Amino acid sequence: MNNSTILLIILSFVIALLLALFQYVYKAKKVASRNALIALRFVSVFCALLLLINPKFESVTYFEEKPNLVIAIDNSESVAYLNQNEKAKTLFQNLVENKDLQNKFNIETFKFGDDVSTSDSLNFDDNTSNISKFFKNYNELYSKSIAPIILISDGNQTIGNDYQYIASKSKQPIFPIILGDTTTFSDLRISQVNANRYAYLKNKFPVEIIANYSGNQSVSSNLTIRSGNVVLFSKRLEFGPNKTSFIINTNLNASSVGVKTYRVEISPLDNEKNKVNNYKNFAIEVIDQKTNIALIAETIHPDLGAFKKAIESNEQRSVEILKPKEFIASSKDFQLVMLYQPNTAFKAVYDKIISQKLNTFTIAGSTTDFNFLNTNQNNFTQDITNQTENYQPILNVNYGTFIVDNITFENYPPLKSDFGAVSFKIPEETLLYKAVNGFNTEESLLSTLEAEERKHALLNGEGIWRWRAQTYLDTDSFETFDNFIGKLIQYLSSNKKRRRLNLDYKSFYNQTENIIVNAQFFNKNYEFDANANLQITFRNKDTDVSKTLPLLLKNASYSIDLSSIAPGDYVFTVKSNDEPVSASGTFKVLEYNVEQQFLNADVSKLQSIANSSGGKSYFIEKSSSLIDDLLNDKRFATIQKSKRNTIPLIDYKYLLGLIALALSLEWFIRKYKGLI
Structure with missing residues (x-):
């Protein structure tokens, strides 16, 4: 409050007192209950003048702010494939329900896989793992607060940017709990197949294959590319401790139009534990012109x-x-x-x-x-x-x-x-x-x-x-x-004539992709119909199993997500239930489960992000000391903070009540004493 405001308040005090004395001392010399009336008149006038001046007061409140503790768990299929899902779920629940941690931290929980969300339920069925997306969201949410991370994961990322680089930007301690062990097995695998999505009729198209080996002995194996039962390419590969990978390049013929499926396979070792990663399917759509x-x-x-x-x-x-x-x-x-x-x-x-x-x-x-x-x-x-x-x-x-x-x-x-x-x-x-x-x-x-x-x-x-x-x-x-x-x-x-029902879909999908079919429906005047009743019937050619589902309106189109369907060849028809309008198509879903390509946790990367961030890594079997480490870590102390607020007097509603009360009492006394 500045000096001018204080002077105005003093002046208001004097004016209110003078007005009260003038009313009940100078003007009316003999008044019953004079002192009470002077006091009431002084209070009402003084309070009214204070409201006109509206001085501002500062109030300071103190509160304690606990640090955040972010617990993030991997919800992808690789956790279940490594038989770590029950251990991970039990550990997650124990951390969240621990009373000592709740007293020291504000606990926030997340799960990640295909996407990042709050951990309302854990099922370990996401078919991809995007750890980098979790760290990106974390950096945006907790950039200005103390928020150590407990990361429960096997460290195997299948999509997204390198999470090790993004985690380094968090500037917060990271405590990975490693789901798995360091046991290594001899393993041959097809790490990657690179091929164009399209090829042109009667041309050759390139295929690049990356094959890897983990083990301590020299081994040999055949790599083949098949189309159905026909072997299109074969090569003998010699691996060893000093030769753990090959890059194989070849060209295949595009002999007919349509979607062509191929299988790259490397023969497994006799004692190989994981044979799922010994093959990979890919497809090419052969078109006749560009x-x-x-x-x-x-x-x-x-x-x-x-x-x-x-x-x-x-x-x-x-x-x-x-x-x-x-x-x-x-x-x-x-x-x-x-x-x-x-x-x-x-x-x-x-x-x-x-x-x-x-x-x-x-x-x-x-x-x-x-x-x-x-x-x-x-x-x-x-x-x-x-x-x-x-x-x-x-x-x-x-x-x-x-x-x-x-x-x-x-x-x-x-x-x-x-x-x-x-x-x-x-x-x-x-x-x-x-x-x-x-x-x-x-x-x-x-x-x-x-x-x-x-x-x-x-x-x-x-x-x-x-x-x-x-x-x-x-x-x-x-x-x-x-x-x-x-x-x-x-x-x-395209010079195709406009149709009332248009479809938008791909000719083939990988199993890990979102399989989305979009449709637009128009009335007879070719105006978009937002009230159409569309349904899709799709059938797996291999199993002859069919299913019918409705399409849902989204913006200016109807769509359906078929991502849960099994690999295979499909035919489908989208039709209106109100009019005889329909459109059909075919697509192929290629079998490939990226989450089943791993035998071990990525221990080195998880330990690296722990060390670089000032945290500590734990194997899940030896994670019992994590809670004590967090409770005793002085970096995560509760902070006392103050909040200073400037409040104008006009916000104090009880002052109006005091004015009303003083005026009311003064009126009743004057009425009772016969002064009115």
Whole structure:
């Protein structure tokens, strides 16, 4: 409270006292109960003046803050495969229920496998283990607090970045409890098979195989690649203590169209304990042609590289970046022409597009010549203002031309676009709207158009390379953005007629992948129907077992997750229960359980993160001392903290009550004494 406020309070005290004395001493010299009335009048006036001054008081409260203790347990199948699941569950419960730990720490529990979540139940059935994702989430949640980690795991990670590097950023002690032992066995395994997802008919496709050996003796084994019962490749490998791995490269023939499944196998040793990791299946989809796309530009821009990378992430597609003159001279058959910021140099390009009836994707920006563009194509016109603006994207959730999922554009940077509206001359559907400072202008940023059996798209903005970069920052992968561009390109490069029921799925999946089937259903006017009743019936060709399940609405599509189905070949049909509309497809699920590839815990990595973080590692059989170590560790002391609050007097509600009480008593006394 400053000096001026104190002076005002003193002045208020004097004024209130003078007013009370004036009322009941000077003005009325003989009043019954005069002292009580003076006191009541003084209190009411003084309190009212205090409320007008509204002085502020500081209050200090003290509290104790216990350190956090994060207990994270591996919920993947490898824990059960190493026969450590019951021991791990018992230890986890003992730690969580320990009263001494509860008194010293705020205990937070998590489980990790495919994802990271609170440990409400443990079943050890996740088919992948992403330890790095747990550490990434941990670093975000507990970066500014004391929070040692108890990590109950075998240390075997099957997806994600190297958790040893991410754990080093936590700056908190890590106490791994190792599920397993250091016993080693002789083991041959296929560690990795690298092959493209697609191959082209009558071509050879490369296959790279990494085979590893653990053991102390010299051994030999045959490595084979089979397609059904036919051996396509065979090689004898000699392993030993000084030669523990081989990288084998070969080329196989793509002789027929379709999904082809292959099995890489290395013959097991006589005394080998784990034979699950001696083979690995992979598949190739053989296609008879590649989608060729021309990306025409007069200038160099980062957008060109972003488009090329995103489109060619699907091996079915090839992009050539050409100057307008190079495109005119080319005799190549293109299924789609992308026009980047067209100007007068594109005159002959448009003539060729019209004569060959090609599909187009126009990308406009700050250097686009809209006078030229408005007169050389009949799909749209742009208002010419010679001014630019930065527009952020807003997704049209009702867009129904193709399925858009797993991307929201919420955090994406703006694109530079001409200020002015676009008028479309042919039927269009807006995929992205322009927004300024979060306000939707309802003008098109990205639209698709169809007319005369040709397809077109207009992206009215430059700088899309920033979107691809933002995707990587958000997800540590370009996949989400690349899939979005891939679906747009797939739609534009195809001349198939529009159907009321469209499906989106892969031709084959690995067993560890999410097996998602998406569908879009349109009414007779080709408007997306959000009230459709769709179901899928799928059948395993090998077992002839079929099942029918409903599809659930998600954003602007219907989807179902079939990740729990067994490996095999499947045929499926999606149909509407209300109308005679259906669509069918086939896919293959490849057998591969990555969590059964390990014989031992990764002891060295778990011990490394413990030592580097100032923690300590324990084998589960010898983890009884962990609780005492945590309780006696002086780094994890309870901290007394204070909180200082500045509270204005007007927040004290009882002061109003005191004023009301003083005025009421004064009125009753005056009334009782006959002064009113």
